Ligand SMILES: *[C@@H]1O[C@H](CO)[C@@H](O)[C@H](O)[C@H]1NC(C)=O
Ligand SMILES: *[C@@H]1O[C@H](CO)[C@@H](O)[C@H](O)[C@H]1NC(C)=O
């Protein structure tokens with residue numbers, strides 16, 4: 595009796611197991627297709643927001659008679675059939691960017707550069723945790739820097755250059771984008787101070803804030819960004835070169851032209867002349883190298899700097915009788 599009971603229990607248990615497995619399978623299968631329709635809906639939303647497509651790119655290539663993963667400009671992941679890249683640059687598309695792009699939750703690369711997209715940048719696109727590359731270079735986007743509605747993003751490359759963005763760089767930029775390697779905001783209408791919190795973007799290699807309306811002193815914390823290779827701050831209203839810049843060992847190109855230069859040169863020279871370690875050949879060579887990377891407004895200024903450096907160096911040598 596007891597045996598029959600336990601057998602019955604067992605078969606019931608097995609049946610239940612089977613049911614659970616089957617339903618899991620169904621859930622997985624529908625999840626798969628629903629992801630595909632989610633991606634399709636997001637891209638169709640973008641298509642619907644494009645008001646002028648001079649080459650008929652979207653009309654010709656994006657329609658529901660073919661699967662999303664066959665559409666041009668949107669390669670998918672071969673395993674889970676999710677859209678990983680959205681690359682529709684240089685098509686002269688007119689229109690706006692819909693928030694539904696944030697539903698492309700496997701997107702790694704978003705390239706809408708060199709179009710005529712206007713309106714604001716929807717914050718929703720930054721909810722995608724897989725996103726590594728965003729390029730909106732040369733459009734007509736307006737509004738402020740998008741706010742962040744998540745904790746941390748994997749974003750490494752952010753290019754909003756040559757648009758009409760206004761407002762300030764958000765102070766929490768690096769707590770939300772800690773892995774940024776390239777930040778290009780050149781040619782917008784951004785203003786305010788350069789946030790000292792950029793210090794926390796420790797992977798930053800290229801920082802381009804040129805052709806904006808930034809003012810005040812350049813934060814000395816930039817000098818902590820030891821991976822920095824390119825720093826472009828030209829054509830703003832910035833005032834001081836912090837002495838911490840001499841820590842930037844990887845620096846290959848630095849442009850500070852067309853700022854409040856007079857102050858800058860004086861500052862720069864004051865630092866080197868007051869520096870106690872200036873009177874050795876090594877730091878002299880280093881400062882010459884620094885000078886080479888600074889693109890001043892004119893060769894005359896460069897010559898002035900060089901002349902002053904050499905004078906300071908000679909003065910030191912005389913004073914300390916070194917070398
Ligand atoms: C797309 O995202 C919006 C919010 O960003 C959300 O309300 C909507 O449910 C999403 N759609 C799908 C199909 O996931
Ligand atoms: C739909 O797109 C395919 C290419 O993906 C194209 O060959 C076909 O002509 C398009 N259909 C229409 C009605 O535009």
Ligand SMILES: *[C@@H]1O[C@H](CO)[C@@H](O)[C@H](O)[C@H]1NC(C)=O
Nearest residue numbers: 658659660661662663664665
């Ligand atoms: C989609 O692309 C795959 C692989 O490139 C191809 O085998 C398939 O025939 C295409 N489907 C359609 C409907 O064009």
Ligand SMILES: *[C@@H]1O[C@H](CO)[C@@H](O)[C@H](O)[C@H]1NC(C)=O
Nearest residue numbers: 667679681682683684703705
């Ligand atoms: C994106 O499109 C541009 C221009 O068509 C092309 O040069 C680039 O290689 C494309 N990138 C990817 C990842 O497909």
Ligand SMILES: *[C@@H]1O[C@H](CO)[C@@H](O)[C@H](O)[C@H]1NC(C)=O
Nearest residue numbers: 681683684703705707727729
């Ligand atoms: C984005 O588009 C631009 C312009 O076509 C191209 O130069 C660049 O390589 C593209 N980037 C990626 C990652 O595809």
Ligand SMILES: *[C@@H]1O[C@H](CO)[C@@H](O)[C@H](O)[C@H]1NC(C)=O
Nearest residue numbers: 647648649683684685686687
């Ligand atoms: C985009 O517009 C520019 C300037 O009007 C033109 O030179 C270029 O050929 C256009 N490109 C496309 C893909 O229509």
Ligand SMILES: *[C@@H]1O[C@H](CO)[C@@H](O)[C@H](O)[C@H]1NC(C)=O
Nearest residue numbers: 766768769790791792793794
């Ligand atoms: C930088 O990061 C550290 C550690 O994550 C954090 O404690 C600090 O508040 C951050 N500083 C700024 C200025 O965001």
Ligand SMILES: *[C@@H]1O[C@H](CO)[C@@H](O)[C@H](O)[C@H]1NC(C)=O
Nearest residue numbers: 793814815817818819838841
């Ligand atoms: C930044 O660099 C200075 C030296 O220039 C150093 O004293 C300071 O501890 C650094 N700060 C961080 C957070 O690494």
